Amino acid sequence: MHEMSIxxxxxxxxxxxxxxxxxxxxxxxxxxxxxxxxxxxELFQFAFDAAKDRTIAAGAELAMTFVPIQATCNGCGAVxxxxxxxxxxxxxxxxxxxxxxGKEILITSIEGDRDDN
Amino acid sequence: xxxxxxxxxxxxxxxxxxxxxxxLAQEKVxxxxxxxxxxxxxxxxxxxxxxxxxxxxxxxIIEADxxxxxxxxxxxxxxxxxxxxxxxxxxHLESDIILASLEKxxxxxxxxxxxxxxxxxxxxADFDIGEHAKIAVSSVPEGDDKPSKxxxxxxxxxxxxxxxxxxxxxxxxxxxxxxTDLRRINGTVPLFELSATGGxxxxxxxxxxxxxxxxxxx
Ligand SMILES: Nc1nc2c(ncn2[C@@H]2O[C@H](COP(=O)(O)OP(=O)(O)OP(=O)(O)O)[C@@H](O)[C@H]2O)c(=O)[nH]1
Ligand SMILES: [Mg+2]
Numbered sequence: 001m002h003e004m005s006i007x008x009x010x011x012x013x014x015x016x017x018x019x020x021x022x023x024x025x026x027x028x029x030x031x032x033x034x035x036x037x038x039x040x041x042e043l044f045q046f047a048f049d050a051a052k053d054r055t056i057a058a059g060a061e062l063a064m065t066f067v068p069i070q071a072t073c074n075g076c077g078a079v080x081x082x083x084x085x086x087x088x089x090x091x092x093x094x095x096x097x098x099x100x101x102g103k104e105i106l107i108t109s110i111e112g113d114r115d116d117n
Numbered sequence: 118x119x120x121x122x123x124x125x126x127x128x129x130x131x132x133x134x135x136x137x138x139x140x141l142a143q144e145k146v147x148x149x150x151x152x153x154x155x156x157x158x159x160x161x162x163x164x165x166x167x168x169x170x171x172x173x174x175x176x177x178i179i180e181a182d183x184x185x186x187x188x189x190x191x192x193x194x195x196x197x198x199x200x201x202x203x204x205x206x207x208x209h210l211e212s213d214i215i216l217a218s219l220e221k222x223x224x225x226x227x228x229x230x231x232x233x234x235x236x237x238x239x240x241x242a243d244f245d246i247g248e249h250a251k252i253a254v255s256s257v258p259e260g261d262d263k264p265s266k267x268x269x270x271x272x273x274x275x276x277x278x279x280x281x282x283x284x285x286x287x288x289x290x291x292x293x294x295x296x297t298d299l300r301r302i303n304g305t306v307p308l309f310e311l312s313a314t315g316g317x318x319x320x321x322x323x324x325x326x327x328x329x330x331x332x333x334x335x
Binding site for chain 1: 118119120121122123124125126127128129130207208209211239240242243244265268269272300301302303304305
């Protein structure tokens with residue numbers, strides 16, 4: 001259940017941004033999550049809904065985008081998408097590969113209202 | 118209004134990771150993060166490791182447990198500095214708590230810090246704590262399908278320990294199938310098949326570790 005901890009961090013970031021941008025309410029939060037993060041979407045949504053009450057984002061909608069895992073072969077240099085956690089180069093069959101994408105855990109946008117007084 | 122950004126959600130953890138890494142680099146200390154299921158033998162591996170290493174290097178241990186201090190008590194007899202963390206229900210360690218432990222240590226008089234993370238195959242793999250290497254511990258009674266079922270830990274690991282090999286004859290564990298699956302996930306990771314309590318195979322693990330510690334001091 002690391003989804004819970006990550007959502008806790010997410011609300012820390014949301015708070016900081018809301019203060020900086022002087023937001024009074026938030027309607028939508030968008031995140032981008034890489035395949036290496038082992039996030040179960042339902043659990044992340046559940047944790048988000050449980051945490052948002054009594055925050056500036058109470059009632060906010062969560063939009064999740066998932067990014068595939070990408071690797072680069074250290075042997076032949078081919079860049080490929082990792083399917084089903086098989087970290088083997090599709091071009092040369094080499095097993096010495098480096099993960100070059102899929103570790104993202106980002107907040108990509110916040111939709112809210114600003115205090116304009 | 119819509120605010121577009123690309124901000125790391127774990128920025129607070131990553132900031133502390135940088136501080137931890139800096140502290141370790143300053144004092145040339147190697148830090149290992151041992152991750153595995155409950156009961157896989159993490160503490161037993163620490164016992165075998167301390168028995169073989171504590172004469173040669175100055176080792177400090179950070180023990181994380183959701184509850185109780187039992188694992189720490191098991192390690193007391195080695196007389197090495199021991200720092201205990203009760204995570205109070207949390208399924209993993211984060212970098213702030215590690216930094217707090219490091220600050221209590223005499224790092225100048227330490228060669229290697231070994232951390233026993235909370236028994237769990239998923240959550241600890243997702244949180245960097247500033248370690249130089251994650252060590253994945255899997256054990257024979259858990260079955261040979263653990264790499265396939267928990268690929269990220271085995272992918273991120275700098276070494277994999279397959280523990281309790283003395284129990285292979287009593288189970289349907291297929292070492293070849295474990296190895297084949299592991300190689301699909303991580304083709305280059307060193308694999309140590311050993312029995313932490315029986316002693317078989319422990320020396321190869323110690324040799325790898327000794328080499329790591331020496332490299333970090335060079
Ligand atoms: N047969 C056999 N038993 C072992 C071996 N290593 C550990 N054990 C036993 O497995 C049980 C669990 O070992 P621990 O070292 O406590 O495991 P752990 O991973 O630290 O467990 P938690 O901290 O609770 O997650 C103990 O009863 C050990 O004696 C081994 O190589 N062979
Ligand atoms: Mg233990």
